[in-house]
Amino acid sequence: MSDRLRADGARVLADLAALRGFGTYKSGVHKPTFSEPHVQSLRWLEQRLGEAQLTPSIDGTGNVLGSSDKPGRKLLAGSHLESQNYAGWLDGPLGVVYALEAARVLNPDPAVDGAVEVAAWCDEEGHFGSFLGSRSYIGDVSETEIDAARNRSDQEPMRAALARAGLAERPRVHVERGRHIGYLEAHIEQGETLERDHLKIGVVTSIVGIWQYRIIFTGEQNHAGTTRMAIRKDAGVALAKFCVAIDERFPATCGPRTVWTTGRITLDPGAPSIIPGRAEMLFQMRDDDPDVVDRLERLLAEMAAQATAQGPCSVAIERLRQGAPAMMDGTFQDAIEAASAEIAGGKSLRMPSGAGHDAQFLSTVMPAGMLFVPSIGGISHHWTENTDDADIVTGAEVFVETCRRLLTK
Numbered sequence: 197m198s199d200r201l202r203a204d205g206a207r208v209l210a211d212l213a214a215l216r217g218f219g220t221y222k223s224g225v226h227k228p229t230f231s232e233p234h235v236q237s238l239r240w241l242e243q244r245l246g247e248a249q250l251t252p253s254i255d256g257t258g259n260v261l262g263s264s265d266k267p268g269r270k271l272l273a274g275s276h277l278e279s280q281n282y283a284g285w286l287d288g289p290l291g292v293v294y295a296l297e298a299a300r301v302l303n304p305d306p307a308v309d310g311a312v313e314v315a316a317w318c319d320e321e322g323h324f325g326s327f328l329g330s331r332s333y334i335g336d337v338s339e340t341e342i343d344a345a346r347n348r349s350d351q352e353p354m355r356a357a358l359a360r361a362g363l364a365e366r367p368r369v370h371v372e373r374g375r376h377i378g379y380l381e382a383h384i385e386q387g388e389t390l391e392r393d394h395l396k397i398g399v400v401t402s403i404v405g406i407w408q409y410r411i412i413f414t415g416e417q418n419h420a421g422t423t424r425m426a427i428r429k430d431a432g433v434a435l436a437k438f439c440v441a442i443d444e445r446f447p448a449t450c451g452p453r454t455v456w457t458t459g460r461i462t463l464d465p466g467a468p469s470i471i472p473g474r475a476e477m478l479f480q481m482r483d484d485d486p487d488v489v490d491r492l493e494r495l496l497a498e499m500a501a502q503a504t505a506q507g508p509c510s511v512a513i514e515r516l517r518q519g520a521p522a523m524m525d526g527t528f529q530d531a532i533e534a535a536s537a538e539i540a541g542g543k544s545l546r547m548p549s550g551a552g553h554d555a556q557f558l559s560t561v562m563p564a565g566m567l568f569v570p571s572i573g574g575i576s577h578h579w580t581e582n583t584d585d586a587d588i589v590t591g592a593e594v595f596v597e598t599c600r601r602l603l604t605k
């Protein structure tokens with residue numbers, strides 16, 4: 197190890213600080229996709245890639261790619277540069293800067309038979325769509341989808357935003373099958389597991405699937421002043437009871453890492469002088485084990501049938517979204533773990549990711565792996581999001597060493 201070049205921690209921290217300088221908001225950033233600070237960040241990365249012997253390009257969906265003509269194996273690495281609105285400085289840029297650092301350390305090294313190629317996937321945070329950049333790269337986005345895409349905050353069409361960024365009419369770059377041995381992405385954990393257990397590195401085993409439902413309650417709309425309580429069919433009350441019943445009954449059936457959440461609730465008509473005749477709730481569950489989700493789906497259906505049989509309202513469940521989990525490659529997991537053993541005293545943990553990441557789409561076209569660093573207090577998607585500088589540097593060293601191991605196998 198001692199004779200090998202390691203990540204330059206000071207350079208990594210300086211790069212992350214430079215990216216925080218575009219669109220600074222308190223101690224975080226406000227960097228929506230194709231905003232001026234986001235485009236400045238894309239240009240910043242484009243200019244850095246030469247330091248890693250990479251040829252830069254920005255494609256027609258805003259993906260920044262650095263490609264190498266060094267012979268040997270090629271490993272693709274990256275993350276994203278835009279942020280949620282008024283959010284943190286590390287969600288995305290950490291993985292891009294680690295990838296850049298790995299390329300700067302390993303690509304000029306003649307002892308490494310191969311190169312790291314760098315990617316910044318556009319719009320991971322979903323201002324215009326759902327993972328548009330990484331999905332475009334794997335060939336999963338049509339021109340029609342881009343035509344229709346609009347900024348969820350101000351309704352600006354994506355075509356207009358691309359034109360503003362000087363990216364209109366550029367071709368989109370798609371995956372070249374067989375070019376890469378795989379894709380590696382680093383990210384902040386966005387949870388508190390690593391911090392709680394005093395660990396430095398999360399070795400991601402899978403990215404959980406997301407299943408989403410609309411649960412519909414049908415009662416009878418009537419006058420709120422003249423309808424006696426005993427004969428009411430109040431869909432709002434049925435919804436509230438069902439919501440509580442889920443929290444009471446799921447724990448006996450769920451897996452150790454299942455999470456579930458109720459989103460928007462609507463009462464129809466939703467006026468205090470009218471008993472709601474219809475109510476709806478959006479409901480989501482996440483797990484990395486489809487068998488667990490199957491069990492919970494059956495329980496949900498059973499609960500709806502029971503509630504309908506007991507009355508006075510009927511309950512129907514509609515599945516809106518079914519997301520298979522993305523499994524991370526075993527060789528990649530082993531390489532991250534071995535690098536952690538060497539550099540971080542083995543303070544690593546294999547764990548699933550409860551959040552979605554670009555790696556879940558890359559994993560459909562090549563082996564993929566992910567590495568987490570601790571998040572202070574588990575906070576993310578907020579401007580206070582942070583990670584200790586020492587942990588950022590350790591993560592960079594583990595990332596570079598993981599890349600070296602994958603390239604020199």
Ligand SMILES: [Zn+2]
Pocket residue numbers: 276287288320383
């Ligand atoms: Zn992210």
